[in-house]
Amino acid sequence: MSQLWSPAVRALTPYVPGEQPRERLVKLNTNENPYPPSPAVAQVLRDIDTEQLRRYPDPDSRALRETLAETHGVAPEQVFVGNGSDEVLAFAFQAFFCQPRPLLMPAISYSFYPVYCKLYDIAYRTVALDDRWEIALDAFDGDNGGVVFANPNAPTGHGHPRAEIARLLSRIQDSVVLVDEAYVDFGGESAVPLVADHPNLLVTGTLSKSRSLAGLRLGYAIGSRELIEGLERVKNSFNSYPVDMLASAVAIAALNDREHFKRCCQQVMDTREETRRSLVELGFEVLPSQTNFLFTRHPQFAGETLFAGLRERGILVRHFNRDGLSDFLRISIGTDEEMRELITALEAMI
């Protein structure tokens, strides 16, 4: 704590990302994709005209927004891009949720949401998950300044079908509903088609997980023109160029390789279900997952014990010591070989 920090900064509780270890570990803790990005990405980087780097990039990222628009069947004016979806979320919180009425969010969801609330001094109210660890959409009710949740949710893995999001939107029409679809490509159902009829719906997405580009930092939002314009107002008051020239070229190449994308997502989902079967055989309870991770606990072992035992055996998973989640492990889906190592290690411990 420094006296040189402004009072608001002293009061912050920053988000703590999953560890990026230096030693070689089987790394199943941050939901990265185990497969490399499209080969088209390497080609783009080889072909880059470095002379162009003396120029600023296009502040409106038009080419990238056109590609994302085509990918999602919307107009380019309905797309916003940023330096990772974390940044897009931060812009959205500032653009739509800084108001006197409380923001509603699930008690268990992406732990960055309360961090943004603190940063922007946004009042919020949490809604408990139901007894199956699913978001109780019907409980998002009453006077509110907006709603935010991940769908599929993290770290629980459950996703609501589009029809249920539509039902929520039929009730909530005068505040922004933000659906974070970081994991939707692993078996979820996207709410993007609802954007056409719901000017208060904002859907965010990322190239970090299903496109294997966490290191690139590219996220986006899709919504009505008025919501996108709101995001642009914040962006243009903060940083005119959040997406650099290289990120833009790489992202376009990755988005255009739909075959590679589909193959990798399918492989991750197949490995996930195989891993589920192995975990169940070992006596684990495994929540249903439409994501690239499994959320699981064992009736006889504390989460902390399992986490530490795996770490000793060179396997890193995520453990949350809060909100009644402390017996669970969140295990990212790696390659088949990595998951075999995980199961072998668990067999030795149980």
Ligand SMILES: *Cc1c(COP(=O)(O)O)cnc(C)c1O
């Ligand atoms: C990983 C993740 C993000 C962040 O994605 P980036 O684009 O890498 O910033 C956002 N929301 C959820 C729920 C995530 O799991």
